[in-house]
Amino acid sequence: MTSRRHAIAEDLRHRISSGSFKAGGRLPSETQLATHYAVSTATLRSALALLQGEGLVEKIHGKGNFVRRPLRRIMYTGGAAAPAFWTAFSAPLRMTATRTTNIEASSHLTTLLNVPPRSSLTEVLITIHEEKTPHGLAHIYVPQDLTLATPPSPGQAAVRPADLRPPLSKVQERVSARLPTHEEASTLRISPSLAVLSLSRVATDTTGRVIEAFLLVLPGDRADAVFPTRFATGERSSKA
Structure with missing residues (x-):
């Protein structure tokens, strides 16, 4: 059975790939996302960590989580x-x-x-x-x-x-x-x-x-x- 954090990560991944969340744009706050998905902030952050590890999302201290622009190697x-x-x-x-x-x-x-x-x-x-x-x-x-x-x-x-x-x-x-x-x-x-x-x-x-x-x-x-x-x-x- 898919864990809650993986399900949230997959939904956010889809919304990024479909353009609902655009490259360079700021994601809703962690509190807003946790409320939207009806999970704790800890679970929401765990889901975001999966996307950060994949390079899809970056967290900038004091500003929030952003959809990362395509990176040139x-x-x-x-x-x-x-x-x-x-x-x-x-x-x-x-x-x-x-x-x-x-x-x-x-x-x-x-x-x-x-x-x-x-x-x-x-x-x-x-x-x-x-x-x-x-x-x-x-x-x-x-x-x-x-x-x-x-x-x-x-x-x-x-x-x-x-x-x-x-x-x-x-x-x-x-x-x-x-x-x-x-x-x-x-x-x-x-x-x-x-x-x-x-x-x-x-x-x-x-x-x-x-x-x-x-x-x-x-x-x-x-x-x-x-x-x-x-x-x-x-x-x-x-x-x-």
């Missing part, structure tokens, strides 16, 4: 094709440095940047948007002695220019899927039950020192990550 291309993370996306996106803070390295960052405990780091928080739609959240970490005197702007690295430091030797990337934190779900306007792509990118210079690490979070309903393999001229390529 973007692609993050890793490997040699991405000398810097802001050049790695398949679509032009707006990068905004929303916060720059001096911090001490936690145990996690100590391992990630290969620095002594409590080392001084600069943390830059960057939000990534396509028009008004949030597409990602990035935390950049740089040893303070390598940090620019002024915060980085979109398209600019957080570290000093290449002529003031040893050349870059290696960039290591790691990607996984997980559930978002409360901060990530709120900033990206996604359901806490929607998986995100969590990507770490660590840049090392020729002396073996980590000069920059960034942790990027992309909503799983609008992003893909691709890591191409390139072969030297004359080598035979193979297809999986």
